[in-house]
Amino acid sequence: MPCDDWRGKLDAYADGELSLPEMNALGDHMRRCADCSVQALQRVQLKRSVAVAGRRYEPSAEFRAKVTNSVNRKRDRGTGWFWKILVVPALLTLIFVAGLNYYVRGARAERQRVYSELADLHVATLASSTPVDVVSTDRHTVKPWFEGRIPFTFNLPELQGTDFSLLGGRVTYLAQVPGAHLIYRLRKHEISVFIFPDSGAPAAALSGAAEVRSFTFEDWAQNGLRYFVVGDVGGNDIEALSKLLRDAR
Amino acid sequence: MxxxxxxxxxxxxxxxxxxxxxxxxxxxxxxxxxxxxxxxxxxxxxxxxxxxxxxxxxxxxxxxxxxxxxxxxxxxxxxxxxxTVPLEDDASETIPSGDLSPEDVLVEQANRDAVRQALNELSVPFREILLLCDVEEMSYEEIAQVLTIPPGTVMSRLHRARKALRTRLLEKSPGGVNAVR
Known part of the structure; x- marks a missing residue:
């Protein structure tokens, strides 16, 4: 190939745009042709000079910060809908669930603690030689006995026609709060009924039935009072007595 | 990229x-x-x-x-x-020949300002294609994408831009083109 043809490719050679076979062929030619070799060198030098001279202008730090902030702000804004629509509600739900879980766990622990204490009271009372301070099967005797002894009053159910019988009652304390402790009998089982002011009773967190140490529990709040029914009978019997107490007038 | x-x-x-x-x-x-x-x-x-x-x-x-x-x-x-002016047909310009080539002048002077001034004096189409090729080191294909022209046009425009640049540099050499000759 004549030199004129090769010189038409010298720019592409300097720019690295020749194919490998062309590069090799031009390399062979330049080893034999000093003029083409010099011209190729001149083009490479010119290219390098332009590269150096062309890197001339630098943005100011203020302008760089301005554009960077602008792009990042728009990026944040662009992803804002994602946060608003998906992530924020998800986080709120997570926080709510975690809080609820924490509350429920705390309430359960508190309830367990109260039930254990009541179970102890129940057992200790039954083991005592004088389990009740007022011995009577008559609710009209037992109820007045508590007047002046505890800071509230309550209704007791009529037990006629039921399997339950009232044995009596005593004053008791739960977390330093005075309350009524009534003992009922069902067949050969004794069942304790504890009544405390709802605001002062420590088991105000949850209501419902449960089993602790094989004792069956039922508790509920009614008319500002919290009732606990504890016994070693089945849940149905506890529930039956609880219903009588709830319906008492 | x-x-x-x-x-x-x-x-x-x-x-x-x-x-x-x-x-x-x-x-x-x-x-x-x-x-x-x-x-x-x-x-x-x-x-x-x-x-x-x-x-x-x-x-x-x-x-x-x-x-x-x-x-x-x-x-x-x-x-x-x-x-936006029509491209000069710098390819038709006569490149001075002689013992002292434009590149020799450039090397001897090592004058970056001269190159910058020469670049400034080029028309925008020549200036931009040289900057994209030599400063940004873009391939012909990339340049074609930026300028939305065929790769073949990139080659020919680059060739003419370099010729124009060399002419400007020669004019800025001591004694100008005539002295080079």
């Missing part, structure tokens, strides 16, 4: 575009010859790029895409419209 994944979110625009900030600014300043205009141009380029990033074609060159936005924005600006 790495091609962004088509599933990339728009948030990645900043990650791709901000590294090009210095190059885009340098190119903008060369085109506008004015700092404030260059800043406006770059800012508008980023704004357009961000707005249009969702329409960016995956598999194409992001750098070329940004440079094309900048150049098109420049061409529609007041300064850009003024610069």
């Amino acid at each position: 790495e091609v962004p994944d088509p599933r990339l979110p728009a948030a990645n625009f900043a990650d791709l575009a901000l590294p090009l900030f210095d190059q885009l600014y340098n190119f903008a300043h060369w085109l506008t010859q004015d700092r404030h205009e260059a800043e406006d141009l770059v800012q508008e380029t980023f704004a357009k790029g961000l707005r249009g990033f969702q329409s960016f074609q995956p598999g194409t060159n992001f750098r070329a895409w940004m440079f094309r936005i900048l150049r098109n924005t420049f061409l529609t600006s007041r300064t850009g419209l003024k610069s």
